[in-house]
Amino acid sequence: MSDQGAAVAVSTSDRYNFWQKKWDTNQTGFHNAELNKFLSDHADQLSGSNKPRNIFVPLCGKSVDMKWFADKGIETVGLDVIRLPLEKFFTEHGMDWEEEDAPALGAQSKLFSSKTHPIKLYCADIVNYSPEIDGQFDAVWDRGSISAVNREDLDKYVNLMKNLVRTGGRILMEVVQYDVSIMDDVDRPPERRPPPPFPLYEEDLNRMYGPEFSVQFLEKRGSNLVGKDIEQALFLLVRN
Structure with missing residues (x-):
């Protein structure tokens, strides 16, 4: 049986500060500098009978997986609440980009668009995203995002994914699995011990x-x- 830990109410500002601190202090062990191994071994599972026309990458950070998708001609849309990794994504890949406001996602939200690749990255809170922004998607690459999202936002997150994926569309989902009690003796203050990431089965x-x-x-x-x-x-996960 799964044990997802105690759900703790976290405000939007606290959620932002948690991830901002990780990027500011380079506590980004969750970031893969190379293409995700699960993705490289199972990318065909995202295609079904046809290559996906577009793909959504939630809580994307600066994932190199997004350039891999775009290089294959797949329209790639990512979203993260922190601006820094989105800017780093473009600079580290030598891409020029344009920035504009994205008021539909909140007053401070931004949209970064590559000038050379089919990539759009939103800096926004994912709970404000919806199919009204970019329509539905053929595929979602959930590279552990569902394990990272706050538990009080989990229902909203799942409902968003359900609404974003068109009939026949696919979600390739990476999760972590462990008994949270093994973290009790980790030499860190309780607020810095996992979860997150939260285990899922x-x-x-x-x-x-x-x-x-x-x-x-x-x-x-x-x-x-x-x-x-x-x-x-x-x-x-395949949409029926």
Whole structure:
């Protein structure tokens, strides 16, 4: 059975400050400098019978996976609440970009658009995003975002994903799996011990995404989180 830990009410400002501090202090062990191994091994699962025309990457940070999608001609839309990694994404890939306000996502929200690649990145709170912004998507690459989102926002997040994916569309989802009690003795203050990331299991995904989506387990691999052995699991969710 899964144990997702205690849900703690976190304000929007606290949520922003939590992730801003991680980027400011380079506590970004969640960022992969290379293409995600699950993605490289299972990218065909995102295609179905045809290559996806567009893909959404929630809580994208500066993921190199987004350029990989765009290089394949897939319209790529990412979103993160922190501005710094979005700017770094463009500068580290040598891309020129344009910036504009995105008032539909909040007064301070911004949209960064590549001048050379089919990439748009929003700096905004994901709870404000909706299909009215860019329509629906053929695919979503959830590279652990569902494990990172605050638990009080989880229902909103899942409902957003359900509404964003068109019929027949696919979500490739990476999650972590571990017993949260193993973190009790981690040599950190309680507020800096995992979760997040929050563990999720197949029964959780079936409960949250069914019956709109079918859930298929693809692969599990050993991993490490703050010195503890955990597992990463990959699932394919298909919109019925």
